[in-house]
Amino acid sequence: MMSKQSLRELKKEATGHALADAAFELAIDRGLDGFTVDDIVQRAVYSRRTFANHFSCKEEAVATAALTFKSTKEAEDLIGDMSENTPLLDMLYHMMKMQMTADHFWKMRKLVSLSRRNPTLVPYILSALQRLKKSAQQILTELSHGRYSNEHIHLLVGAVYGAIQPLYDGSLDVSLPGESASETSEAISYEQYVDTIFNYLRNGF
Amino acid sequence: MMSKQSLRELKKEATGHALADAAFELAIDRGLDGFTVDDIVQRAVYSRRTFANHFSCKEEAVATAALTFKSTKEAEDLIGDMSENTPLLDMLYHMMKMQMTADHFWKMRKLVSLSRRNPTLVPYILSALQRLKKSAQQILTELSHGRYSNEHIHLLVGAVYGAIQPLYDGSLDVSLPGESASETSEAISYEQYVDTIFNYLRNGF
DNA sequence: CTACAAATTGCCTGTTGTGCAATAATTCTC
DNA sequence: GAGAATTATTGCACAACAGGCAATTTGTAG
CATH class of the missing domain: 1.10.10.60 (Homeodomain-like)
Structure with a gap:
């Protein structure tokens, strides 16, 4: 495989x-x-x-x-238990949820704080995020056995990763599971934000 | 203004x-x-x-x-004739259409061809695209006078720019207005691709 | 007109990128 | 399993680059 x-x-x-x-x-x-x-x-x-x-x-x-999977196993763990013919959007949603580990959040947080002090980092954050995207894309392509066109997958995965990008490049402040949402004034809950994204993508804007 | x-x-x-x-x-x-x-x-x-x-x-x-507007005027030209209370999605669609000039296509084409030979460029392409995104975002924010939340705008603009990114980073081959669509085997029409994006965003995936 | 703020420049030095050739480790072939 | 082919790692050397500092020029404000 x-x-x-x-x-x-x-x-x-x-x-x-x-x-x-x-x-x-x-x-x-x-x-x-x-x-x-x-x-x-x-x-x-x-x-x-x-x-x-x-x-x-x-x-x-x-x-x-x-922002990198340290092994193919780590990437495959995102799949978890997914039936072969789950709709594409659901597969992607599932993978995004699986990605939300404490470790991932911690690294993201550190990265954002570094990039705030030194914007030189930003291009490489975007580039690393793009590599994560490609991993997801590849997994989805294999997993969906030709049920969806290449273009369709590109488009959907691109939209999702584009929408979460602000959380990684520092344009939006994120609050994480442990923290109370109202702690920081303008901070947004990571998980709620992702849910919002998928709600819009499901039902249209 | x-x-x-x-x-x-x-x-x-x-x-x-x-x-x-x-x-x-x-x-x-x-x-x-x-x-x-x-x-x-x-x-x-x-x-x-x-x-x-x-x-x-x-x-x-x-x-x-x-990938940069050379003047604020050039950025404002994207607005063209838009009524104050056009829905957000329509405003963004309008702006994307206005961006599709021959000049823009030409530069994009050159950029992609450069980045294919030298991947060092990619991070900076993504970064420049992000700046374009921010311009669009700012314009939309001003233009929509509080009708939409900051988060909502971020999310939508992010999704659109995320979806078109493959055309700029070289992961998808693009064919342009002048060329016949079937000229290159796997090439995708830029304009059709954008239309597809907005169709999905409007109606859901 | 004068004082202030900010952009451009030269200089300098530690840091970085990369071609080339040598070596060590892995893979392939028989 | 032995030798040949492939590929990762390394050292060397040198051109290119980044950024602090101070001087100069150019726009701004009162």
Whole structure:
């Protein structure tokens, strides 16, 4: 079903994750300007040249660490229990719900706070979000065995990810499950927002 | 209605556009790797330091040149003749239609072709598209005088721009007005695609 | 006209990107 | 399982880049 991973590919991905994680950790406790690529590779024990083989800059590494599935298994977990012929919209809704883990929220929160202080991050956040989108898209394509056209899937997934983007790029303030919704004045509940999105998409605007 | 521009601001924007345009031109006839920041500032007759004051790298300049309104007037032209109490969805549809000029198509086409050869561009394309989105959003917010919540506008505009994104980041092949739709095997008509988007958003998926 | 604010510039230095060639690790073929 | 082919990692070297600082020019305000 899924692409099989050669040992070589697994190792390559592992070094990528190691580098990205190191970058993310450094960013969290020193800020984006508080460290260099050399610091990253020193922490992850790789060469600077290798870092450049995986990422174009530290911003890309940081965003990737926060918004990437670490394994195909992690991506497949989004599927959970879905019957083969669930409608496309329901499948996507299901996957979005499965994505809402405490870990995901925590990383998102950190990422947004970093990007607020340093807008250089934003392009790479959008780019990482796009990779998440493509994962979802690919899963849906496989799962729906030709019931929907490529164009249709692109369109729907694009609309959903476009609508949640403001939560990730910092244009909207989010409140998370643990927090009371009225704590921050203008903050929006992540889960309610997603529900709203799907309500509109289901019934039209 | 719109924010008035001091002479100083106008001049600053002008140098920004001059630099961005120079970068875009160079990218078109030498490719993204075929020139340096020095080449850009030499062509636009500014200092390298000034370039850094406006853009973080040449990719950002290139994407900005292709996907930015050069003046507030150009942005306001999108409004055209719209009555004050047009429904939000209709206003947005109208604006998307107004955006479809030959010039816009041409720039988009060039941008996509550049990003295909050099994926480094992609994050900055997404970022530039986000700026376009924000312009649209701001216009709609002003134009709809509190008839819709901030959240609602964010959501709708996000969905639309998310859905058209594949046309700009190169994940879908586009055919343009001049070309026959069946010329390229898998190519999609830009205008038909947008119409499809709005059909779905109107009536639900 | 004068004082103020902001944009542009040059200079400088630490940081970064990348081609090339060498090495080490994995995969393939027989 | 041994040797050949592929690919990831690394070091080196050098051009390109980012950003702080201070000086200068140019627009703004009173």
